[in-house]
Amino acid sequence: MSRNRSILVLIGVSVLVGAWWAFRPEKLFINQKVNEAAPMALSSEPEALYTGKLEGKIHQTSGRATVYKSTDGKEYLRLSDFTTSNGPDVHVLLLRAEDKALGGEIVKGELDGVELGALKGNQGDQNYDLPASVDLNKYQAVAIYCERFHAIFGVARLERF
Amino acid sequence: MVRMIKGGLAFTALAGALLLQPTLRAQDNMKQDSMKQDDMKHDKMQDDKMMHDVKAKTLETGKFHGKVHATSGRATVYQEADGKLVLRLTNFKTSNGPDVHVILVATTDAMDDANFLKDNTDKLQLGKLKGNEGDQNYEIPAGTDLTKFRTVSIYCERFNANFGAAPLEKF
Numbered sequence: 320m321s322r323n324r325s326i327l328v329l330i331g332v333s334v335l336v337g338a339w340w341a342f343r344p345e346k347l348f349i350n351q352k353v354n355e356a357a358p359m360a361l362s363s364e365p366e367a368l369y370t371g372k373l374e375g376k377i378h379q380t381s382g383r384a385t386v387y388k389s390t391d392g393k394e395y396l397r398l399s400d401f402t403t404s405n406g407p408d409v410h411v412l413l414l415r416a417e418d419k420a421l422g423g424e425i426v427k428g429e430l431d432g433v434e435l436g437a438l439k440g441n442q443g444d445q446n447y448d449l450p451a452s453v454d455l456n457k458y459q460a461v462a463i464y465c466e467r468f469h470a471i472f473g474v475a476r477l478e479r480f
Numbered sequence: 481m482v483r484m485i486k487g488g489l490a491f492t493a494l495a496g497a498l499l500l501q502p503t504l505r506a507q508d509n510m511k512q513d514s515m516k517q518d519d520m521k522h523d524k525m526q527d528d529k530m531m532h533d534v535k536a537k538t539l540e541t542g543k544f545h546g547k548v549h550a551t552s553g554r555a556t557v558y559q560e561a562d563g564k565l566v567l568r569l570t571n572f573k574t575s576n577g578p579d580v581h582v583i584l585v586a587t588t589d590a591m592d593d594a595n596f597l598k599d600n601t602d603k604l605q606l607g608k609l610k611g612n613e614g615d616q617n618y619e620i621p622a623g624t625d626l627t628k629f630r631t632v633s634i635y636c637e638r639f640n641a642n643f644g645a646a647p648l649e650k651f
Contacts (some may be wrong), residue, residue: 364536479554480541
């Protein structure tokens, strides 16, 4: 009788061990943290903070907008693989991500944004300095904005890099 | 008198059109080759170049999504100066689990509802997941066709489960 029992216990234990090995349930509660350095001399290079894809349908706009922090601490916006339609009086702005103007094509009324300067070119890679005081937690969208016609050519929503 | 007014109107219209037109045609292309350094003296262009005279290039990036096994963070593919490709996970978090690997998948994205990867999907092993939290790097074998492998997956081999996926987009 006690022999039968010990066989049952043995089977039970091995089933439990097998199940534990397969599912490793303790891992649900145990975290394994790592913190590897960037794979190169990235520390001596500008650090990407935020990035987003530029999109615009009516005034075909594409490319990428990335906010970098240079080694001296200055922040700047870089447009890469960039194309938009050329137009009069086009500017680069930072806007609030929840700004309703971003959804529409024509802006009615005033925009609450940070002016970064006149668009340097409608194609190609280009950089814009950010004012030191700019709050990137508040302004999380980049807009290519034609001031003369209050038209939004393209928008990029910035996400943490 | 009427003729003069007409003339004036026509002139104004023409001037207005001229004011708006030229910029529409001219494509001020300012593509800058950031990899080369020649001694250009244009101050602004030089500024733009200097900041990006980099040794390593960012090729692709994408955000992780995964609900069943909450997965978040970013996957970025870098090319080092010697041509080596490196996958880096940043701000990364997933659920811990048994036998979890980082793989490249030959799809544009792996959706949450396709939690279990199909057998016929091409997969490329990058290695065991080093940690379920934190920044980490994985070497991508030389000759990997990144036009084919467009998705990074955190893949539990034991259960053929996709914990999370990051669709790659050109940086």
